[in-house]
Amino acid sequence: MTLKDKTTVTFYNGLTTIGGPMIEVAYNDSHILFDLGEVYRPELGLKLEDEDFETLIKYQLIGDVPDFYDEKVTGKKIDTDRWKHSAAYISHLHLDHSKALNLLDPSIPLYAGPNTAYMLPALNEHGDFLLPAAGHDKTYTRDIIAAEYKKPIEVGEITMEIWPSDHDAYGATGLIVKTPDKKIAFTGDIRLHGYHPDWVHEWLQAAKGSDMFIIEGTGVSWPERKQESSEEFTGPKNENELTEEIIRLQNANPKRQITFNTYPTNVERLLRIISDSPRKVVLHAKRAHLLKQSLNKDFPFYYLPGEAKFDDLKPELEVSYDDLIADDHQYLWQAVANYDQLQEGGLYIHSNAEPLGDFDPAYKPFVEQFAQRGIEYLALRCSGHADEAELKEIISEVQPKLLVPVHTLHPELEENPYGKRILPERGQIVTL
Ligand SMILES: [Zn+2]
Numbered sequence: 001m002t003l004k005d006k007t008t009v010t011f012y013n014g015l016t017t018i019g020g021p022m023i024e025v026a027y028n029d030s031h032i033l034f035d036l037g038e039v040y041r042p043e044l045g046l047k048l049e050d051e052d053f054e055t056l057i058k059y060q061l062i063g064d065v066p067d068f069y070d071e072k073v074t075g076k077k078i079d080t081d082r083w084k085h086s087a088a089y090i091s092h093l094h095l096d097h098s099k100a101l102n103l104l105d106p107s108i109p110l111y112a113g114p115n116t117a118y119m120l121p122a123l124n125e126h127g128d129f130l131l132p133a134a135g136h137d138k139t140y141t142r143d144i145i146a147a148e149y150k151k152p153i154e155v156g157e158i159t160m161e162i163w164p165s166d167h168d169a170y171g172a173t174g175l176i177v178k179t180p181d182k183k184i185a186f187t188g189d190i191r192l193h194g195y196h197p198d199w200v201h202e203w204l205q206a207a208k209g210s211d212m213f214i215i216e217g218t219g220v221s222w223p224e225r226k227q228e229s230s231e232e233f234t235g236p237k238n239e240n241e242l243t244e245e246i247i248r249l250q251n252a253n254p255k256r257q258i259t260f261n262t263y264p265t266n267v268e269r270l271l272r273i274i275s276d277s278p279r280k281v282v283l284h285a286k287r288a289h290l291l292k293q294s295l296n297k298d299f300p301f302y303y304l305p306g307e308a309k310f311d312d313l314k315p316e317l318e319v320s321y322d323d324l325i326a327d328d329h330q331y332l333w334q335a336v337a338n339y340d341q342l343q344e345g346g347l348y349i350h351s352n353a354e355p356l357g358d359f360d361p362a363y364k365p366f367v368e369q370f371a372q373r374g375i376e377y378l379a380l381r382c383s384g385h386a387d388e389a390e391l392k393e394i395i396s397e398v399q400p401k402l403l404v405p406v407h408t409l410h411p412e413l414e415e416n417p418y419g420k421r422i423l424p425e426r427g428q429i430v431t432l
Contacts, residue, residue: 007182007432009212011424012063014039014407018218019096021406022063023186027179030085030156033068034175034186036104037090037097038131042360051131053103060426062100070105072134078105085156087111090144091165091188092172093120093265095129102133102142110144111153113162115171115267115294117146122293123265149173150206163203166194168352168384170267174203182211182432185398189216189407191383192390193238195268204397211432213400217408218385235381242382243272246349249378250279250332257328257346259335261353264290269351269382273332274299282319282333285310304337344374351380388413402432 007027014021020039025032038051038061046055053073056062067078068088086108090098093116101120104110112120120141123129127138152159158179165174167189177184185207192200207213236242250258258279262270264287274281280300283291288301289310300317302324303309324333325341335348342348348370355362370377386394391414395403403416404424411423424430 007179007184007211008429009184009214009404009432010429011404011406011426012065013060013426014063014096015424015426016409016411017407018221018409019094019407020061020063021097021186021214021216022065023214023406024065024068025158025177025179025184027157029083030158031067031083032087032089032155032158032160032177033065033104034089035091035097035188036088036099036101036110037095038062038099040096048128048131056100056131062103063426068105068108069103070134073103078107085158087153087155087160089160089162089175090116091175091186092116092167092169093123094169094189097188098130100131101144102130102136102140104142106133106142110142111147111160111162112144113149113164113171113173114146116169116173117144119170119265119267119290119294120144122290125293152178161206163206164196164199165190165203166196166200167191168194168263168266168269168382170265174200174207176203176207176210183207183209184212184214184432185210185400186214187216187394189218189384190394191386192393193382193386194384195239195272200394201397204394207398207400210398210400212402212404212430213395213398214404214406215391215394215414216385217391217405217411217414219383219387219391219408220413221409223410223413235379239269239272239382242351242380243269243276245380246273246332246351247276247278249347249349250277253347255328257343258332258349259342259346260332260349260351261334261336262351263353263356266352266384267291267295277332279332280319280330282324282331284334284336285313286336287334288313288317302333339369339375340373342373342375347376347378349378349380352382404430 010024012022017039020037088110090112124141132138147162161176163174175186282300285301285303291297292312302319302321399418401419403421405411405414
């Protein structure tokens with residue numbers, strides 16, 4: 001229940017988990033919801049087809065949010081007498097912020113930054129990315145409105161502004177919400193060590209003095225790791241250093257096979273590697289197809305033996321797999337399989353690609369296969385999230401009246417020297 005003539009904020013999910021924030025802002029007969037992701041809990045062993053609405057609610061993978069989900073999914077009608085104006089927003093395309101977007105009622109507009117809006121349908125082309133929409137084929141992705149950055153979107157008495165931000169998901173954004181008497185800002189996922197700290201600072205300025213500042217806190221989730229990481233960490237400190245290291249490795253190894261892989265949704269890192277590399281960068285056809293579908297960009301590509309062809313890739317850009325396997329100087333290419341065919345003495349750069357890390361049982365055998373083959377395995381990582389110091393800096397730029405840390409295992413580790421802080425429980429309504 002929400003109060004009329006007051007701004008209320010209800011925290012439905014994603015508070016003490018990494019990901020899955022679902023938060024509603026309401027004022028009179030207007031309300032908005034952000035984000036529409038699913039908490040990632042691989043230990044449950046659920047397959048996409050097991051994830052019906054009851055299961056998602058039972059395991060708290062999504063919030064039990066009234067009056068936003070499709071009636072065909074919940075069996076409950078939306079109260080259109082109570083709510084005259086509704087909209088939803090997703091901050092970026094990571095699954096813990098987007099996977100449940102097809103559950104949103106088709107009559108409610110969903111907004112996102114343009115890159116997020118264009119890439120999600122391409123990522124879900126095979127129906128294996130998002131949860132399915134009721135009454136549609138699993139490859140369907142509901143309409144996502146590509147919002148113009150910073151331009152107010154009116155939802156009855158509430159306005160939303162979508163600002164470009166920085167995270168390891170291409171086109172990540174932050175949100176500023178204004179009701180007739182309050183200003184609320186939501187970071188989505190955020191960092192200051194990516195390619196666009198200037199964009200982040202600009203939106204933090206716009207968020208300055210917010211009545212409520214909802215901030216992610218992934219970077220303070222593992223305080224026990226702080227000590228070891230500061231002592232042992234020698235890798236790149238930011239995205240620019242990471243790209244520079246990949247360039248340096250090519251220059252330092254003029255006669256050596258060099259392959260790499262990155263995460264599909266970290267498009268910007270890949271675009272930088274392509275543009276800055278002295279070698280010609282060749283992508284696996286599936287990745288080239290994703291970039292063609294979502295950005296309409298063409299890059300050199302290859303097929304593994306026997307793979308089906310994509311009809312949107314330009315044949316003149318194809319490089320033969322045999323040429324790549326035999327090459328030791330011309331190409332930097334994306335290796336995704338058949339690692340046993342790579343050259344002994346070569347270098348493979350694993351840059352936040354899958355398997356992502358030690359927590360995945362597939363990681364150790366993946367790494368070991370390179371050593372067995374005499375190939376150097378190099379993990380070059382850069383986090384998508386602000387660390388403790390960056391979170392402090394972000395909070396100091398906004399100086400909020402009320403701070404609400406979410407999306408973290410330890411919300412109590414984020415403090416607000418400029419005002420109050422609350423650590424809401426799931427389902428808690430905060431009246432501003
Ligand atoms: Zn994210």
